[in-house]
Amino acid sequence: MKHLLNLLAAIALLVWGTHLVRTGVLRVFGEKLRKILARSLGNRFSAALSGIGVTALVQSSTATSMMTSSFVGQGLITLPAALAVMRGADVGTSMMSVLFSVDLSWLSPLLIFVGVVLFVSRQAGTAGRVGRVMIGLGLMLLALRLVVEATEPLLAAPAVRALLGSLGSDLLLEITLGAALAVVAYSSLAIVLLIAAMASSTVVPMDVALGLVLGANLGSGVLAVLTTAKSPVEVRQVTVGNLAFKLLGVAVVAPFVGLWIRYVQPVMAVPSHGVVLFHLAFNGIICVGFIGLTDTVARLVQRAMPRRQEPATPGRVQHLDPSALSTPSLAISCAAREALHQADLVETMLVGLLKVIRHNDLQLAGQLRRLDDSVDELYSAIKYYLTKISREALGEEESRRWTDIISFTINMEQIGDIVERVLIDIEERKIRKSRNFSDAGIGEISELHARLIDNLRLSMSVFLNGSVRDAQKLLEEKARFRDLERTYAGKHLERLSENTVQSIETSSLHIDLISDLKRINSHICSIAYPILETAGVLAPNRLRSVVSEADILPPG
Template sequence: MKHLLNLLAAVALLVWGTYLVRTGILRVFGGNLRQVLARSIDTRPAAAMAGLGVTALVQSSTATALIVSSFVGQGLVALPTALAVMLGADVGTSLMTVVFSFDLSWLSPLFIFVGVVLFITRQATPLGRFGRVLIGLGLMLLALRLVSESTAIMVKSPAVQALLLTLSSDILLEITVGAVLAVIAYSSLAIVLLTATLAASGAIPLDVALGLTLGANLGSGLLGVLATAKSSVEVRQVPIGNLVFKIVGVIMAAPFAAFWIRTLKPYLPEPATVVVLYHLVFNVLIALIFLAFTHIVARWVEQWLPKPDRNMVAGRPHHLDPSALATPSLAISNAAREALHQADIVETMLLGMLRVIKDNDLRLAEELRRMDDTVDQLYSAIKYYLTKISREALGEEESKRWTDIISFTINMEQIGDIIERVLLDIEDKKIKKGRNFSDAGMAEICELHARLVDNLRLGMSVFLNGSVRDAQKLLEEKARFRDLERAYAGTHLTRLTENTVQSIETSSLHLDLISDLKRINSHICSIAYPILDSAGALSPTRFRQVLPEEPSRAL
């Protein structure tokens, strides 16, 4: 029982080490990895090479699948190209399996010691996060040594030998067991390494090890499908296409497992070497065979999972993909895109508000007020999504972006509430009472509204690009808008002294309206503050400093 617990603990340590390496790499290079993939997938061969390189770093084809799937969901990458990336990703994982199959246990103490020192002393820096990667590598190497030692003892037990012999009778059973283990461990890399170690110690026959390896490959394809099960159709298409490659590849390779053993065993006496090379050759051949047919598989997948009609604004897909939460940089990007979706709806409400004022359109006013419910729902969904992202997993820049998104969505939600109240006032005080603004008053409202729309679009650009120059321009617009609002309030009071009938009837509504427009503009301009603060371009105080020679005024 003790030796079984030791083996299970070693397997758990192997899985945990793989997780530390994968998440650590994503935290250090997450944004750069996404850029590499985005820039390197012009052709299918280039896409495959990009997938190979990224996955060799991340050590998880599932993580690569989530990143590429998000590109397809955003419309940035065509499905055939994304499938080519996944073929390369599987080769990248198998290459790392070959590397870890060598006896590198002597590096384990060094990696763990250096990693812990870096992680503790520089935890909030990229160097500290790299220390996390070193800890994971050290734990993986240590776990492989512990697995080897534990199985060497357990294999001598008659009961264990009898149990393992049951696997040698059915390759379908071996494939099934390998797939289930890969799904449970959330890593085909860990299961193939475990299988190679068990084969090297004599715990399982070589033919059983190859069957488990095929199953681990199938399990990695299932992992991507399960991880994106609740995502949009476009996101789910990539893992399903990759699973098709896996299924066809396993069907083609399974009958030739015995041939592989007969051919290579005389030249490769180490069973572990046979296993990892089998894993590598399997994925290389699948990539070479299917790279020319990704467009055909993509067409099949699109027929199985057709994209829904998304012509209406309310039918636009949401980007809060739960499967991306394991990749903080990707989850932050998804939240930012959803925040822009929320801003698009606010812009629609703002544009429609002027039409209601001009045309007295009650039906449009009701539609716009219903849209505020959508804005509120998006705010709640984005906020909840962001709270599920581990703040400890975020780097400094990602933490700032997290805060920026929260601030942006709060401002959009409050703008939506203000527009809803304005529409209610227009209905009650203008449309239902049959009143109209004077020509001069309407011209002032149109001028303020036009500036407001321009500022909102500029604010969305600032949020998206983080341009300090645009943020400064947006902040300057706040002062201009405030001065314009005061000037128009003064001209309105002048019209009242001239006893203009329309101005008298709508005086309260007019003043409330331009005040509400100023409040909306203040929320828009608030988008600039985090950008300027991060760049050190924000003045510590907005109060005018009194010059020494300027005499103070007694109150």
């Protein structure tokens, strides 16, 4: 029992080390890796090469699959190009297995020591994240040595020998077991390295080890399909197409396992080299031999899984791709795009608000109030999506962006609520009572409304681009808007003193309306605060160099 626990602990350490490397690399290079993939999709061969490079860094073909699937789901690349990337991704992860099969146990203590020093001393910076990657690599090397040590005593157990003997007579069972292990471990790389270590210790015969390797490759494809099971059909097409290639590869290569054992394995120095090179050869054959079939497989998959042609509706979540959650930088981008969609709906409500005021349009008022439900739904969806992003895998900049998105969506949701209440007031206190603002009053409201729309569009630009100058301009506009609101409130009181009938009838509504517009503007301008604070421009007394302390107030 003790030896079994040691083996399970070593396997867990191997999987954990792989996880640390994957998340660490995505923290440091996640955005750059996305750009590399996006720029290299001009043809299937460059796409495959980019897949090799990205997966060699991330050490997970599943992570590359998630990034690529997300690109397809957002319409950035075509399905054939994505399948070509996946052919290279499988080669990349198999190349890493060859590297780790070399005896690098001497390097493990050095990597862990240097990694811990960097991580502890510079945890929030790039050096700390590089240290995390080094810790993961050191743990992987250490785990491989522990696996070898733990498996040797198990060899003497009669029950283990009997179990492995039963596997040796059934290739299909070996493939099934290998696939199951890859799915459970969430890493085909870790399982292949484990199989190589067990073969090196003669715990499993070579024919069983190769069958397990075929299963591990198949399992990585099944894992990607399971991970994207609830994703849009465009995303699932990538993982299903990738699984189809793996099934085809297993069907083609499995009959030749005996030839590998007879002619190739005898020239290997150690059994583990034969396992990892077989893994590399398998994926190389699929990549080189089947890359010309990407268009054909893509057409078959699209025919079997056609896209649903659904009309776009305001409440429909379009960018929150579940498959992107395993790549935090990509998930943050998805959430930001959906937040902008929420802001578009808020802009539609604000634009329609003036039309309701001018034309007493009850039907439009009802449509706009219902639109607030869509704004609320988007807020809930974005918030829930962001909570599913692993904060551990976010870098400092991405963590700030996470917070900015939450703040932005909260402000948009509150603006939508204010607009809804204003519309109800307009219906009850103006339209149903057949009252109208004076010409001067509607002119003032129109001026404030126009500034409000301009500020909302500027705030969306600030949120998207993070421009410090635009953020400063937004706070300047906040002060101007407040001064204008005070001026117009004073003019309204002057009209009351002149006994203007329309001003008297709508006085309370007019004052409430311009006050609500000011509140909306405060929510809009508050989007500038995080940008300026990050840039170090926002002093404790709020942007002294741009406006006076008295002019900068918190939202509301």
